[in-house]
Amino acid sequence: MSKQQQHWEKTRGLLIMTLAIWFIFSIGIFLFGAEMNEVTGPFGYPWTYWFTCQGSLGIFVILIFWFANRQEKIDEEFGFSEREDD
Amino acid sequence: MIKGNFIDNLPKVYGIYTGGFLGFIIIMAIGEQMGMSAKAIGIAFVAFTVAIYAIIGYLSRTAQADAYYVAGRQVPTVFNGMATAADWMSGASFVAMAGGIYFKGYGYMALLVGWTGGYVLVASLLAPYLRKFGCYTVPDFIGTRYGGNLTRFLAVVVLTVASFTYVTAQINATGTIASVALDIPFQYAVYVGLVSILLCSMLGGMRGVTWTQVAQYIVLIVAYLLPVFWISNKMGAGFFPHFMLADEVARIGELEQQFGFVKNSAADLANVPKGLAGITKAHSAVNATPWAFISLALAMMMGTASLPHVMMRYFTTPSVKAARKSVGWSLFFIFLLYSSAPMLATLSKLSLIDPSLPTGIIGKSIAEVQAIDWYQNWNSANLMFVSDFNGNGTLELNEFFMGGKAVVLATPEIAGLPYVISGLVAAGGMAAAMSTADGLILAIANAISHDVYYKIIDPKAETAKRLVVARVLLVVIGFAGATIAAMEIQGILGSVIWAFDFAMSGLFFPLVLGVWWKRANKEGAIAGMSLGLLSGLGYLIWVRNGGSGFLGITQLTFGIFGSAVSLVAMVVVSLMTSEPSAATQKMVDEVRVPSGKSILGRQH
Numbered sequence: 001m002s003k004q005q006q007h008w009e010k011t012r013g014l015l016i017m018t019l020a021i022w023f024i025f026s027i028g029i030f031l032f033g034a035e036m037n038e039v040t041g042p043f044g045y046p047w048t049y050w051f052t053c054q055g056s057l058g059i060f061v062i063l064i065f066w067f068a069n070r071q072e073k074i075d076e077e078f079g080f081s082e083r084e085d086d
Numbered sequence: 087m088i089k090g091n092f093i094d095n096l097p098k099v100y101g102i103y104t105g106g107f108l109g110f111i112i113i114m115a116i117g118e119q120m121g122m123s124a125k126a127i128g129i130a131f132v133a134f135t136v137a138i139y140a141i142i143g144y145l146s147r148t149a150q151a152d153a154y155y156v157a158g159r160q161v162p163t164v165f166n167g168m169a170t171a172a173d174w175m176s177g178a179s180f181v182a183m184a185g186g187i188y189f190k191g192y193g194y195m196a197l198l199v200g201w202t203g204g205y206v207l208v209a210s211l212l213a214p215y216l217r218k219f220g221c222y223t224v225p226d227f228i229g230t231r232y233g234g235n236l237t238r239f240l241a242v243v244v245l246t247v248a249s250f251t252y253v254t255a256q257i258n259a260t261g262t263i264a265s266v267a268l269d270i271p272f273q274y275a276v277y278v279g280l281v282s283i284l285l286c287s288m289l290g291g292m293r294g295v296t297w298t299q300v301a302q303y304i305v306l307i308v309a310y311l312l313p314v315f316w317i318s319n320k321m322g323a324g325f326f327p328h329f330m331l332a333d334e335v336a337r338i339g340e341l342e343q344q345f346g347f348v349k350n351s352a353a354d355l356a357n358v359p360k361g362l363a364g365i366t367k368a369h370s371a372v373n374a375t376p377w378a379f380i381s382l383a384l385a386m387m388m389g390t391a392s393l394p395h396v397m398m399r400y401f402t403t404p405s406v407k408a409a410r411k412s413v414g415w416s417l418f419f420i421f422l423l424y425s426s427a428p429m430l431a432t433l434s435k436l437s438l439i440d441p442s443l444p445t446g447i448i449g450k451s452i453a454e455v456q457a458i459d460w461y462q463n464w465n466s467a468n469l470m471f472v473s474d475f476n477g478n479g480t481l482e483l484n485e486f487f488m489g490g491k492a493v494v495l496a497t498p499e500i501a502g503l504p505y506v507i508s509g510l511v512a513a514g515g516m517a518a519a520m521s522t523a524d525g526l527i528l529a530i531a532n533a534i535s536h537d538v539y540y541k542i543i544d545p546k547a548e549t550a551k552r553l554v555v556a557r558v559l560l561v562v563i564g565f566a567g568a569t570i571a572a573m574e575i576q577g578i579l580g581s582v583i584w585a586f587d588f589a590m591s592g593l594f595f596p597l598v599l600g601v602w603w604k605r606a607n608k609e610g611a612i613a614g615m616s617l618g619l620l621s622g623l624g625y626l627i628w629v630r631n632g633g634s635g636f637l638g639i640t641q642l643t644f645g646i647f648g649s650a651v652s653l654v655a656m657v658v659v660s661l662m663t664s665e666p667s668a669a670t671q672k673m674v675d676e677v678r679v680p681s682g683k684s685i686l687g688r689q690h
Contacts, residue, residue: 030199045370
């Protein structure tokens with residue numbers, strides 16, 4: 001397998017992981033919205049309410065930065081990262 | 087003056103700008119104490135901020151194609167994040183969202199999740215790859231990846247349908263705010279709004295829009311957060327509302343139980359002015375089925391990843407790496423406002439319905455409420471209404487009605503904040519609507535000037551001529567949008583949601599598969615874009631004309647149907663026709679690697 005193919009394999013792996021986390025917090029948990037809202041969560045808000053106000057939103061922010069860092073590592077590993085002065 | 091050393095000095099420049107803006111707020115506050123009228127404060131806020139944007143627009147003027155189309159590809163990560171946040175948060179986010187949450191509760195909060203979750207798709211599926219591609223516009227990518235003028239043209243059609251639906255709503259919003267703040271009729275205010283919008287973008291194109299959007303973000307975020315924190319502190323709800331309103335949320339639930347949701351008769355409701363709503367849904371309880379919530383969130387997420395005015399912001403970063411990080415910063419800056427909207431809705435609702443608070447009006451006598459100053463103001467603006475349906479002389483929960491916009495616009499006044507805050511909020515709403523309108527009009531005009539005029543009609547045109555065409559189109563499209571906005575066909579929020587559905591119907595899969603599926607070919611893309619858009623539009627027309635729909639897909643989520651058709655059409659047709667040429671496949675391979683030259687030249 002060429003360097004480029006290996007790089008793409010890893011990139012695709014990261015994509016799947018990122019989308020899985022994305023799926024859980026944008027779709028998965030809201031399948032159980034009614035049940036989850038019965039329980040008190042962070043700062044005393046009901047769980048579902050908290051996820052819609054802050055939780056999911058904040059997780060998306062962190063997820064994107066995490067994804068960007070991981071992808072940079074993958075690019076560096078294969079020597080595909082851009083030069084700084086690019 | 088704007089080149090090179092301007093980029094290095096950005097933090098300083100915008101630091102001084104922010105300080106100046108805060109100073110202006112303080113001067114206005116002093117002016118109010120010294121007897122400056124409410125109207126003068128409103129005019130000063132709107133005129134001062136718009137003048138600043140116009141100056142930035144003028145200083146950013148350019149005669150180079152890459153500066154005009156992609157701001158010279160040198161916008162630093164964090165600043166591009168701010169510009170994207172302003173580009174993204176429209177009049178709907180600023181003025182209408184808190185109101186939607188206020189009235190509809192959980193079912194509406196799907197929009198919060200959808201309008202943020204979409205950025206994960208932008209960051210992971212598209213933005214870095216389109217940046218590597220080096221295109222000027224989204225149809226530029228479609229046209230080069232799939233080949234042929236027809237694919238390019240179809241992408242322009244989808245882009246125009248979606249963005250134009252969106253932009254009329256934004257011009258409408260600038261008109262609404264300008265008409266209130268400057269006290270002129272809406273029909274004229276729309277054109278005042280339009281001229282302000284064009285001042286930012288006409289001379290500098292994307293470069294002008296970028297630097298005004300950063301300035302607009304600073305205004306809109308200050309204008310949104312300051313009242314939320316102030317009200318929360320004034321009510322004693324907590325100095326950091328986001329982490330401290332659990333008791334208030336619970337208290338609203340208690341009061342809802344105590345008052346109950348009484349259903350009004352149709353005859354009673356006929357007296358309520360159009361556009362106003364009562365509180366009929368629980369504040370924090372789950373009041374929508376999982377599918378209703380998820381389908382709306384999903385439609386908004388896929389729409390986010392297909393809207394060209396957002397995507398083209400990531401064409402302006404210096405590198406692929408910067409494009410990825412920049413998506414994160416964009417969402418962070420959006421998060422600051424979105425996480426505050428439910429808090430504002432909570433504070434606003436509690437301050438009105440809790441009888442134990444001095445601002446509470448439920449349980450007071452109707453006559454007493456009608457005598458309150460702010461009630462009279464907002465009643466005459468057609469944004470507030472009470473009526474004694476049951477004739478007991480006391481205001482009940484079901485007898486109080488308010489316009490969605492009033493939650494953001496009127497709450498500072500209701501909570502007893504000085505008028506300077508209301509002026510600030512008007513300037514913030516104006517900034518939000520203007521920045522989005524600029525991004526959208528530029529997206530349409532650039533697509534038509536670059537992809538239709540330059541790439542299809544006259545590929546030999548010189549840069550100077552191309553930029554003249556681009557600017558003429560900008561003005562024409564702006565005026566067309568303003569003319570339709572002046573007719574007031576539909577509300578702000580409804581048309582914004584439709585824009586997302588149109589974009590995802592026609593563009594989501596052709597964009598994503600263009601990067602992630604090498605086998606996708608020209609014929610498939612043509613089928614995907616045309617059938618996706620047509621089936622989405624057909625479904626919308628069908629449901630609007632009394633059609634029952636299926637699978638719970640409504641007129642707000644028709645993009646789910648459109649994009650499903652688009653996906654199936656694209657895969658089936660691609661597999662039935664021959665695979666893309668070796669050159670195209672090699673191009674896709676190159677797009678997937680961040681380093682090296684972009685596919686399209688720096689000037690093209």
